[in-house]
Amino acid sequence: MVAEHVQSAPIVVASNRGPVSYRLGADGSLLAGRGGGGLVSGLSAIGHESGAVWVCAALGEGDREASRRAEESGRRLDPADTGGHAVRMLDIPAETFAAAYNGIANSVLWFVHHLLYQTPLEPAFDSAFRTQWAAYEAYNTAFADAIAEEAAEGACVLVQDYHLTLVPGLLRARRPDLRIGHFSHTPWAPPDYYRLLPDDVAEQVLRGILGGDRAGFLTRRWADAFAACCESVLGAEVLREGPGAPAVRFEGRTTRLGVHGLGADAEFLRERAHQPDVEQRMAALRQQIGPDRKVIVRVDRTELSKNIVRGLRAYRRLLEDHPEWHGRVVHVAFAYPSRQDLAVYRAYTAEVERVAGEINEAFGKPGWQPVALHVKDDFARSLAAYRLADVALVNPIRDGMNLVAKEVPVVSDHGCALVLSREAGAAAELGEDALLVNPYDIEATSRALDEALRLDRTDREARTKRLAAAATALPPARWFTDQLTALQRGQERTG
Template sequence: MVSERAAQVLVASNRGPVTYAFREDGTLDARRGGGGLVSGLSAIGTDADALWVCAALGDGDREAVRRGVAEPGVRMLDIDATVHADAYNGIANSVLWFVHHMLYQTPLEPVFDAQFRRQWDAYRTYNRAFADALAAESAPGAVVMIQDYHLALAPGMLRELRPDLRIGHFSHTPWAPPEYFRMLPDDVAEELVRGMLGADRLGFLTWRWASAFMQCAGNVAEDGRIVSSAPDDPRPRIRHSPTGESAFRTTLVGVHGLGAEAGFLRRRSHELDVEERMVALRDQVGGEGDRKTIVRVDRTELSKNIVRGLLAFRTLLDERPEWRERVVHVAFAYPSRQDLPVYRDYTAEVARLSEEINAQYGTPGWTPVVLHVKDDFARSLAAYRIADVALVNPIRDGMNLVAKEIPVVSDAGCALVLSREAGAYEELGDEAIVVNPYDVTGTAAALHQALTMPDGERAERTKRLAAAATALPPQQWFLEQLHALEALGEGGEEADDLGRT
């Protein structure tokens, strides 16, 4: 049944634009979030008939749903806490994230056993809750924009419920190549692909990730019922049919490389709290302003490769002793997913290695590694401004906005050392010093090259990096996808150039 106040534009994601926390008196405090989606959705204006559907993530969120507390334009789903935990931590973050980032230690993992099957059922249930809510809240012919790997099944489920809708799905992560994706049980791999293909249009951050999905789609159904066009086709698309049916649908594929929001970053980076943190950071760096800084800002996700970055810095100090007492590695490693043991262990290893480097090389007037683990956006911006070198060396990353934000904010220009496995490499690689993220000695050599880059070259590269980084700001990124879906007929139907059978 469709809601009486059905929306014309809907966004669906695990995390919404607002969270609720309990005040001391038991009332609820609403805290607005940021990010590209929030900024992008604002581009359609406050008068637009839009709705954001998200999950209740904590006790405060769940209580808000129970009390009927809600922000305008937001519907929060109180999905059973056990179902959410199994879907979010058990499948999304412990299986799909690991597959798409190629993080498994394959001699020991993964193990797809009875527990996995139980959690997969929860993932289905979680996606079904979103599909049901979106079906109920969408006006006839509405545009629905579903976000990320948490909701890979939702497009197909929603298509069955509301074939009139124009459905998009955007992947904010990489997509695994077919040989790695097929690590999943065959039925699960096909269910994921067919779930995604319920969308009229699939969006990815780079052509590399889009091409990987298209290859996976063609590989999981060997009966010829999923056929991808060539990756270099002017309008890449996938023709597909549910097993046992003769009618085919077409899913279009597009790429939208989310960029940095230059105006906001430049304004925010010159506010008083950022200036105060710059003073504190310069005091920690020491050296009366003569020391260079190598800056990294990450969450302690396994894909970010923080440990190898620290090993590369240690190698630099070992092989290039002239840099001792002349450079400081400012490393922000903000805790992520600490409810998972492997992430807690990784965070602990980052702290242990930082302490080891400081013990080995530090002097009374010089701390080689300045590590901060408490999330502080103002301090991150302060570090961006003072960075001489930015180290962004992920094992694999959908995009990496830090690589795009630092050149925009940098005061005097910043050399970028960038992993070739970051999605941002496609746009920024020409002006960065590119590294193999597994090569510690190569990364150390790249850090030396970055530190010795002439000031003029560094400044010019930074200008070109900033221009590339801001080419598709969040509002334009959102509107591009919205307009592409709006251009389709009701239900997303259009001429199928691949033909029908």
């Protein structure tokens, strides 16, 4: 039951990561840090007066201690720590969280939707997988229980991403009065690949999402893939009416599918990109790059799907095929370590560093280092690189959207050509003015880099303006409120 002094919420947002994180001070005090990203901006758009509450998981010991203290004093975190948001942070047992988050969400569901498995060797779903799957079920159940406690009668609930695919169905069983939506920030696998999952698990994930009234996706392509999986795996009926995304009818219920292509926050980016710390990073980068050189920029975490190694190999091919670029171009590559608690990600990060080093050893000469690789996360430096870029390379194997592709044109100082993977969700919106590439084709990517470097300034600037307009068409605040409005009205925003 909800404590008497805690008001039930008419709007609930649920996500693995929340808008605040804590660390323990040496004296036992809790030090709060503000969260970031589009979801935080989106929730801010509805205002504190809406009575919304955010349910998230404790990610570390500081978070767990904050959660325990909050449970003793009314269950929600101190609004002074959360930017005024009402936040309930769940202290899920660390072993359960690790198995659900690393074992299933990031090592199974992420791999399936990004088509990352080396199928001669993996996956192999054994007893260890079943133990981890039980943890994933427990983790999703903890969220469903908490949301059921927090939500007011008839409330709207917006569940986020592949970490919480079972929540809509679990919540429907507990609170049939609620309006429930789920949003997938990743791609969705086509049926043949999706069916790598054990049959019961494949069915359980789909049934979980279909427990909601709406299922949202970043592009029509991912929505159609989800519908096809429902049809193939469950035998569900796919309702295709008009130009919008389809709906799925299964066991007497209809779940509407919606498309909401998250855009860049232009106002924030442009203001932040001209702060003093960014200007300082620009000066340092200019010194590292050297005078009068073209700049190819990439900014990624070292996630396997980002395809950084093939991007570096394409750049090497450019230097091999076009010696006229020697000394005249620098590839500024930001590869920020990600998920380093997983061995496969540590190995990938090491491979990125190895290939970058090989390029510098093969082609570098006094006064010119062809690759400037940075592995320490620095948002101000990323923005500085955005402003300096002549070419942005965004070549993921597969990506739900990819905000870097949208952010670079927004803050570019003098126009930037975009070399973009056709497998990024952003290609659906930016493809007309980007140079699209097959992310597996190193030769074609090399040719696209050469073409991008040779674009005349007028063409490049015109493309950049059109790219920026498309990139900001649905900023985070509107992205969020559009979904909420559609859920409240029981209608679908098509896209």
